[in-house]
Structure formats: structure tokens, C-alpha cells
Amino acid sequence: MIDVHCHLEQKDYDKDRDEIILKCKKELKAIITSCAHPKDFEKTLEIVNKYKDYVFATAGIHPTYIKELTEKEIDDFIEILRKNKNVLVGIGEIGLDIWHIKEPYWREKQVALFIKMIKLAKELDKPIVIHARDALEETLKILETENAKKVLLHMWGGHALMDKVNKLGYYVSMNSIIMSSKSYRKVIKKIPLDHLMLETDAPWLAIKKTKKGYSLDTDARNDSLTIKLIAEKIAEERDIDFNTIWKTCGLNANKFFDLHLNI
Numbered sequence: 001m002i003d004v005h006c007h008l009e010q011k012d013y014d015k016d017r018d019e020i021i022l023k024c025k026k027e028l029k030a031i032i033t034s035c036a037h038p039k040d041f042e043k044t045l046e047i048v049n050k051y052k053d054y055v056f057a058t059a060g061i062h063p064t065y066i067k068e069l070t071e072k073e074i075d076d077f078i079e080i081l082r083k084n085k086n087v088l089v090g091i092g093e094i095g096l097d098i099w100h101i102k103e104p105y106w107r108e109k110q111v112a113l114f115i116k117m118i119k120l121a122k123e124l125d126k127p128i129v130i131h132a133r134d135a136l137e138e139t140l141k142i143l144e145t146e147n148a149k150k151v152l153l154h155m156w157g158g159h160a161l162m163d164k165v166n167k168l169g170y171y172v173s174m175n176s177i178i179m180s181s182k183s184y185r186k187v188i189k190k191i192p193l194d195h196l197m198l199e200t201d202a203p204w205l206a207i208k209k210t211k212k213g214y215s216l217d218t219d220a221r222n223d224s225l226t227i228k229l230i231a232e233k234i235a236e237e238r239d240i241d242f243n244t245i246w247k248t249c250g251l252n253a254n255k256f257f258d259l260h261l262n263i
């Protein structure tokens with residue numbers, strides 16, 4: 001009952017952020033918000049400080065933002081993360097995204113940024129949260145080469161690579177994409193239960209009820225409470241009772257991010 005990946009600093013929540021968090025507090029044990037751009041870090045810190053021991057943060061630079069930042073801005077942010085290491089429960093989301101970034105020059109820059117961030121996570125002894133889109137094999141290869149140990153693959157769609165993921169001992173967190181994607185549902189079946197977590201990626205990936213169940217609703221705003229519906233869907237797909245999924249995913253998150261919560 002921990003949403004391990006969302007973006008509470010997004011402006012979508014500016015009008016009712018406190019309300020949303022208090023509503024979540026009644027049903028969830030914790031929320032981990034992910035700061036993906038240096039410009040969002042201050043707001044992230046504000047939220048985490050306000051909701052100590054309830055909202056936790058990871059921070060990094062999302063690979064899609066590679067074109068927006070100079071080398072100096074990247075290095076300055078790394079220094080800021082170093083200084084704030086006690087506030088952070090992980091580094092991420094970081095990784096590769098060659099769906100958004102096509103040019104070879106920028107892809108190379110993306111790889112360099114990714115490696116820099118992995119090294120930072122190792123230096124600070126923090127787990128890593130991965131974003132990978134259309135570069136799944138390369139992402140695993142870099143993580144393996146860099147000897148990254150504590151890795152969570154956020155919204156991981158590479159079902160064909162699950163043998164490798166499991167061999168490396170990486171974790172996977174799933175969100176409402178499973179309502180509409182068969183390949184993500186295949187991942188659910190291949191990930192050991194003790195390596196699975198729940199996430200929303202909110203404010204994105206809201207869902208709506210349909211005749212057949214749920215489908216993605218791109219116009220609506222999502223929030224962390226959706227993990228309940230995601231857990232229900234996973235329980236159905238794996239033919240395991242809801243409470244086992246709910247509790248185990250919470251325990252996995254508590255251990256992985258070293259949150260020291262009473263689950």
C-alpha cells in the first residue's frame with residue numbers, strides 16, 4: 001500500500017495538493033514522489049518536508065529532458081542531490097528514452113547522463129529508479145556494466161527480457177498501463193511476487209471504468225489511490241488474493257527504499 005512512483009510536484013495538483021495527500025493518508029501507508037527535472041526539486045522538498053514520513057522523494061534527471069540542460073546545470077544539480085542525500089530515498093527516474101530522443105548526438109548524451117546518475121546513486125548508496133522506453137536491452141546492459149545492484153524498473157514493458165531482469169534481481173513497479181496493454185500484463189506474470197511494487201505515475205495514466213473493466217483516460221488526472229485498482233487487476237491476472245498482493249507490494253517497497261514503516 002505504497003505508491004512508489006508519482007509526481008506530486010506537478011502543477012496539476014497546485015489547487016488541491018493537500019487535499020489529495022490527506023485523502024491518500026487514510027488508505028495508503030506512503031507515497032514516493034519522483035522529481036525528474038532540476039526545476040522541480042525545490043517544490044519536491046517542500047512537499048516532503050510538509051509530509052515527513054508520509055511523502056518520500058527520489059530525484060534525478062529524466063532522459064527526455066537531456067536537451068533542456070547544459071553540462072553545468074546537470075553537474076550543479078548533482079551537487080544539490082549530494083547535499084540533500086538525507087532527504088532522498090532513491091535516485092530516479094533516470095535511464096534511456098529513445099522514443100522521445102532520436103538524434104544520435106543526444107542519445108549519446110543520454111547514455112552519459114544515465115551513467116553519471118548511476119554512479120551518483122552508488123556513491124550515495126541509494127536505490128535506483130529506472131525509466132526506459134524503446135531502449136530496454138541497452139538500459140539493462142548499462143546497469144549491469146555499472147554493477148548497479150538495487151534497481152527498480154518503473155513501468156517496465158519488456159516481458160521478453162524478464163529472465164534477465166530476474167537473474168539480475170531487479171524489481172518492477174506496475175501502474176494502470178496494465179489495464180490496456182497485454183505486454184505489460186505479461187511482465188506481471190513473470191516477475192516474482194517478492195520483486196513487485198505498485199505505482200501510478202500520477203498525475204498521468206488515469207483510468208476510467210468501461211463495460212469490460214478499466215481503460216486509460218488521457219484527459220483525467222490520476223492520483224495515488226489508483227494503486228488499489230492496479231493491485232486488484234494484478235491479483236486477477238496472477239490468480240492470487242488481493243490482500244497478498246496489497247501487503248507484499250507494500251513490504252517490498254518498505255524494504256527496497258528503506259522506509260522503516262510499519263506495514
Ligand SMILES: [Zn+2]
Binds near residue numbers: 005007034
Ligand atoms: Zn514518472
